[in-house]
Amino acid sequence: KQEVTQIPAALSVPEGENLVLNCSFTDSAIYNLQWFRQDPGKGLTSLLLIQSSQREQTSGRLNASLDKSSGRSTLYIAASQPGDSATYLCAVRPSTDKLIFGTGTRLQVFP
Amino acid sequence: EAGVAQSPRYKIIEKRQSVAFWCNPISGHATLYWYQQILGQGPKLLIQFQNNGVVDDSQLPKDRFSAERLKGVDSTLKIQPAKLEDSAVYLCASSLGGGPHNEQFFGPGTRLTVL
Numbered sequence: 001k002q003e004v005t006q007i008p009a010a011l012s013v014p015e016g017e018n019l020v021l022n023c024s025f026t027d028s029a030i031y032n033l034q035w036f037r038q039d040p041g042k043g044l045t046s047l048l049l050i051q052s053s054q055r056e057q058t059s060g061r062l063n064a065s066l067d068k069s070s071g072r073s074t075l076y077i078a079a080s081q082p083g084d085s086a087t088y089l090c091a092v093r094p095s096t097d098k099l100i101f102g103t104g105t106r107l108q109v110f111p
Numbered sequence: 112e113a114g115v116a117q118s119p120r121y122k123i124i125e126k127r128q129s130v131a132f133w134c135n136p137i138s139g140h141a142t143l144y145w146y147q148q149i150l151g152q153g154p155k156l157l158i159q160f161q162n163n164g165v166v167d168d169s170q171l172p173k174d175r176f177s178a179e180r181l182k183g184v185d186s187t188l189k190i191q192p193a194k195l196e197d198s199a200v201y202l203c204a205s206s207l208g209g210g211p212h213n214e215q216f217f218g219p220g221t222r223l224t225v226l
Contacts (some may be wrong), residue, residue: 004153031211043202043217044154045116088155093211099168101153 002027004092004102012108019077021105023090028068034099035064035075036089044089048075080109113137115218118205123224129191136184136205142166143180144215145188146202152180153204160186168188190223198225 003026005025013019023033032051034046046058046063050073056065073090087106091099116135124130138144141162146154157176159167162183171178175194180186190197200220206213 007223010188036217041120041222043118043219045210045217049214074115091153095211096167099154099215101155103151103153 002092002094002100003099004100005104006090006102006105006108008105009103010108012110013080014088015080015109015111017080017109018059019080020109021075021088021107023073023075023088025071025073025092025100027094028071029094030043030068031065031095032093033064033073034093035073035089038089038104039075041070047088059088068103080107082109082111084109086089115203115205115216117201117218119219119221120219121222121224124193126176126195126226129189129193130193130201130223131187131189132201132223134186134203134218136186136203137216140207140216141183142206142209142213143186143224144204144206145178145186146204148200148202148220150199157188157196159209166209193223195223195225198223 003022007022034049035047050057050066061078066073085108087104089104093099143160146153147159157171158178160180163180178188202220203218204215206215
């Protein structure tokens with residue numbers, strides 16, 4: 001059974017810091033991995049999607065890497081801003097289209 | 112392009128009452144998903160529809176939960192009777208089709224509190 005774990009559960013940092021959020025999964029047989037952002041009272045917004053054949057994806061200040069063999073992914077946020085405060089969720093997709101989510105990392109960036 | 116719409120946004124009920132949630136997917140999206148997100152946890156898939164047929168309902172508590180997608184567009188999720196542990200955010204998502212290459216787009220969710 002696929003299980004997804006995210007560390008840390010919560011993180012509070014001053015503005016400007018570079019951050020690394022971690023995601024690990026138990027079964028390396030995945031189709032892709034996706035990082036989402038969730039703001040309070042809102043749905044999930046897709047940030048980055050990495051196919052199983054890829055090593056990383058970049059969008060602006062965000063960079064996500066994938067090491068499928070070791071069951072790990074990291075989300076790197078450069079020069080963090082207060083607007084980055086949210087919960088970040090990673091999800092893996094096995095051969096079916098079901099998304100299996102981690103428990104999330106709650107990030108707070110203070111000025 | 113309009114996103115996934117859900118209503119109501121919030122609902123408070125007492126245990127043993129019934130409740131229904133509504134979802135309108137993005138126009139043209141054949142696949143619709145209902146997720147349950149308990150506080151402090153990641154979303155968990157309850158049911159997946161492909162047009163008006165059920166693809167996966169393996170994690171749906173069928174003794175109290177039901178869902179339908181008549182005409183392959185809008186969907187409703189019902190809980191009857193509700194239990195305290197049903198307190199959660201219910202998220203609806205849609206995608207163009209089934210298969211892992213299709214991105215899922217999420218609605219804002221319905222926050223249910225069962226007292």
